[in-house]
Amino acid sequence: MAAWRRIAFRLLTARLFRCKPVSLGRCAREFTSSKALRKGNDFFKDLESEMKKFHEKFVTALPGSDWTPIHMNTNLPPERADIVIVGGGIMGWAIAYWLKKKERIRDGVRVVVVERDPTYTQASTVLSVGGIRQQFSMPENIHMSLFSCYFLRNINEYLSVMNEDPIDVQFNHAGYLFLASENGAQVMEENYHIQRYLECHTPLSSDLVTLHALSQSFTDFIGRVIRDMNVTAEVSKPLDKVDIPSSDRHTAYGYAQEVIKGLEQQKEGKILCPKKRSERSGIFIDEQILVSLPYQFYQCLENEGWFDPWILLNAFRKKAISMGVYQCFGDVTGFKTSSRQMVTASGEKVDFKRIHHVIVQMPNSAEYQPVECALVVNAAGAWSGNVAQMAGIGEDSKDNILSMPVPVEPRKRYVYVFHSPEGPGLDMPMLIDNSGAYARREGLGGNYLGGQSPTEDGEPEVSNLDVNYDFFTENVWPNLANRIPSFQNLKVKSAWAGYYDYNTFDQNAILGIHPLVNNLYFATGFSGHGIQQAPAVGRAIAELILDGDFQTLDLTNLGFKRLFIGEKMLERNIV
Numbered sequence: 001m002a003a004w005r006r007i008a009f010r011l012l013t014a015r016l017f018r019c020k021p022v023s024l025g026r027c028a029r030e031f032t033s034s035k036a037l038r039k040g041n042d043f044f045k046d047l048e049s050e051m052k053k054f055h056e057k058f059v060t061a062l063p064g065s066d067w068t069p070i071h072m073n074t075n076l077p078p079e080r081a082d083i084v085i086v087g088g089g090i091m092g093w094a095i096a097y098w099l100k101k102k103e104r105i106r107d108g109v110r111v112v113v114v115e116r117d118p119t120y121t122q123a124s125t126v127l128s129v130g131g132i133r134q135q136f137s138m139p140e141n142i143h144m145s146l147f148s149c150y151f152l153r154n155i156n157e158y159l160s161v162m163n164e165d166p167i168d169v170q171f172n173h174a175g176y177l178f179l180a181s182e183n184g185a186q187v188m189e190e191n192y193h194i195q196r197y198l199e200c201h202t203p204l205s206s207d208l209v210t211l212h213a214l215s216q217s218f219t220d221f222i223g224r225v226i227r228d229m230n231v232t233a234e235v236s237k238p239l240d241k242v243d244i245p246s247s248d249r250h251t252a253y254g255y256a257q258e259v260i261k262g263l264e265q266q267k268e269g270k271i272l273c274p275k276k277r278s279e280r281s282g283i284f285i286d287e288q289i290l291v292s293l294p295y296q297f298y299q300c301l302e303n304e305g306w307f308d309p310w311i312l313l314n315a316f317r318k319k320a321i322s323m324g325v326y327q328c329f330g331d332v333t334g335f336k337t338s339s340r341q342m343v344t345a346s347g348e349k350v351d352f353k354r355i356h357h358v359i360v361q362m363p364n365s366a367e368y369q370p371v372e373c374a375l376v377v378n379a380a381g382a383w384s385g386n387v388a389q390m391a392g393i394g395e396d397s398k399d400n401i402l403s404m405p406v407p408v409e410p411r412k413r414y415v416y417v418f419h420s421p422e423g424p425g426l427d428m429p430m431l432i433d434n435s436g437a438y439a440r441r442e443g444l445g446g447n448y449l450g451g452q453s454p455t456e457d458g459e460p461e462v463s464n465l466d467v468n469y470d471f472f473t474e475n476v477w478p479n480l481a482n483r484i485p486s487f488q489n490l491k492v493k494s495a496w497a498g499y500y501d502y503n504t505f506d507q508n509a510i511l512g513i514h515p516l517v518n519n520l521y522f523a524t525g526f527s528g529h530g531i532q533q534a535p536a537v538g539r540a541i542a543e544l545i546l547d548g549d550f551q552t553l554d555l556t557n558l559g560f561k562r563l564f565i566g567e568k569m570l571e572r573n574i575v
Contacts, residue, residue: 077328077360080372081112083545084358086332086387087379088115090125090309090531091523093316094538095377097159100323102542107324109546112371114360116331120313122465124381125531127498129415129440129449130309131430132532133176137191137572138508141529143553144536149303151535152312158535159319167315169307174441175429176304178573179483191573306430306440309531316534330360332380334390336370337517351402353392353517375545377521382410382462382499384524391517401564402516408525410462411502414451416472420490421446432575437479439487447493452476453575465497500528506568511537512544512559521545522560527574 083099085092096111103109120126132152134145151158152171159167321327336357342350357370380387385408389395394405423446430440439450452475454460460468472492481488503510503525510525523541526533536553543551550556562569 075329076362076367076369077112077114077330077371078110078326079369080110081326082110082373083112083375083377084371084373085111085113085377085379086358087381087384088113088317088327088329089123089379089381090313090316090534091381091537092377092379093313093320094534095379095523095541096320096325096538097316097323098538098542099545100320100325102546110326111320111324112326112328112373113320114328114330114332114358116329116363118329118363120310122499123313124499124501125313126310127415127465127496128309128531129438129451130306130531131176131440131575132307133304133430135176135178135191135304135573136529138569140553140555140558140569141508141533141571144533144540144555145529146303147536147539147553148532148534152307155312155315159315161318161322164318167311169311169315171307172305172441173303174305174427176432177429178432179434181434304430312531312534316538328360330362330369332358332387332390333361333368334359335376337391350400351396351516353402354519355391355517375519375521377523377541377545379523381501381524381530382408384408384501384522388514388520388522391514391520393514393517400516404563406510406522406524407505407563408501408503408510411500412460412462412465412497413453413500413528414460414467414471414495414497416450416469416476416492416495417442418448418450418487418490418492419446420448420487422486422489423448424484424486431483433479433483435479435482436575437476437483438575439480439484448487448490450476450480452479460497462499465499467495467497469495501525501530502527505563506570507574508569508571509533509537509555509558510560510563511540511555515560515564527571529574 085096092113092115096113099109099111115123117123132145132149134142134149136142136145152169155167155169317327335355336359337353337355339351339353342352344350355373355376357372358376359368359370361368376391378384378387385394385406388406388408393402396403424441426441426444428441430438432438435452437450437452439448441447442449450472452471454471454475460471469492472495477487477490481490501524505525507527508525509530510522512522514520514522521541521544523537530537540550540553540555543549557569561567
């Protein structure tokens with residue numbers, strides 16, 4: 001259909017151009033009589049040159065010519081596809097890669113990835129700090145990050161492309177150091193035991209583990225730990241009262257000794273730091289700070305740190321394209337859907353929708369292409385709520401599931417680059433202060449990245465990516481300088497802003513198919529930890545689509561059901 005429109009437009013243009021030489025000539029004669037154009041002969045030379053060019057174009061515009069006055073976009077998506085992925089960030093390309101990796105027949109699944117920002121200048125992936133950690137409070141998040149760490153350490157086994165250089169995502173195994181005040185001690189201690197248990201019972205690859213199989217034993221274990229600890233806001237009982245092998249206690253405490261020299265266990269078993277500065281890291285710890293301890297030192301150095309998000313994004317993209325994924329730069333402006341109504345046993349009428357076409361608008365053009373498809377994956381990040389509205393989610397006037405919007409919205413976060421020649425050295429971990437401020441080393445030469453999430457009342461405007469440098473001066477800098485005294489003399493070099501796909505319901509991912517739009521899948525709402533979980537999430541969504549269920553990691557708890565019944569899956573370690 002698009003080809004016929006182009007032919008018709010070309011013929012119409014040729015007809016219109018037949019009368020233009022006359023009108024241009026008449027205009028030229030009128031201009032020659034104007035006093036304003038009698039100042040020189042340059043006009044006539046230019047006119048002759050332009051008329052000659054016009055004549056050449058007019059001749060080539062005759063039937064049988066390939067010339068057209070309208071630029072034809074050669075990057076149109078295919079008219080038909082099996083799966084259209086909306087969003088070409090790290091999540092979209094990870095899903096595309098795993099779909100092609102799991103297909104049973106070569107080119108058996110036609111996948112199209114649509115990204116609206118060809119330069120990726122505003123993409124959340126490349127504006128990320130690139131941290132990866134296992135210190136979460138939810139088993140699902142811990143398992144996803146553990147697999148992602150394994151994936152990054154063995155990335156060339158997954159994403160290498162023939163005749164291309166080996167991939168180096170610059171994975172810096174420096175660890176994470178969480179600090180908590182006395183009020184946050186209970187949460188941190190509980191998180192430690194959750195992480196310890198899951199890591200002790202999970203292979204590093206996480207390839208054959210499902211959370212469902214561990215759920216009962218895990219619940220019994222945590223219940224026993226909490227009963228034995230009898231934690232209060234002031235004092236916790238000694239760690240000896242908890243059923244943890246002594247070797248684990250030793251290695252956990254040993255990690256802190258490596259990161260901050262001189263840590264001591266005191267006050268009835270709480271892992272507290274004396275008021276001193278580390279000789280190695282230069283981090284200043286006061287008496288009321290609790291340190292988060294991954295359960296083994298060597299595994300922390302393997303599984304926590306930071307990497308280059310841009311390199312990982314390109315690695316996924318190049319590998320997926322080499323496997324046959326179609327890349328399209330354009331903006332999804334709507335869907336063509338159909339609906340059917342069913343009646344429940346109680347007599348309630350329920351409308352089910354299905355997407356048949358994805359409307360893709362070409363960048364800087366009025367041209368668009370409807371893509372007929374079987375499935376759609378919403379991986380649009382901070383804008384996935386808007387994509388859901390295009391499918392009618394949250395737009396229904398009736399009081400039903402379809403009237404509930406997807407609770408994902410953009411939240412702007414600042415990242416500051418600063419220089420401190422006397423700052424911590426190569427052994428500095430990713431520091432997460434109890435105030436919410438964070439910092440890590442950026443390369444060599446005394447450069448660092450840092451930032452802090454604002455309060456709910458102080459959320460910045462999201463209509464642009466402008467940076468507020470006063471926020472650093474008033475909020476971030478004092479907290480970092482209090483923790484690392486050498487940062488008192490830092491100098492800000494640059495800064496940028498990026499978006500979180502913030503889940504306002506429980507700050508956790510929304511994964512799976514929508515119950516009333518039965519061919520629309522979601523991978524969104526990660527609230528700041530999506531990039532580190534992309535390898536695991538991509539595999540999980542591919543399993544859900546091609547196998548009909550989660551096969552390796554059971555992420556059922558992160559589906560839509562919790563939104564409808566109001567059961568939050570709160571993650572307590574959000575940075």
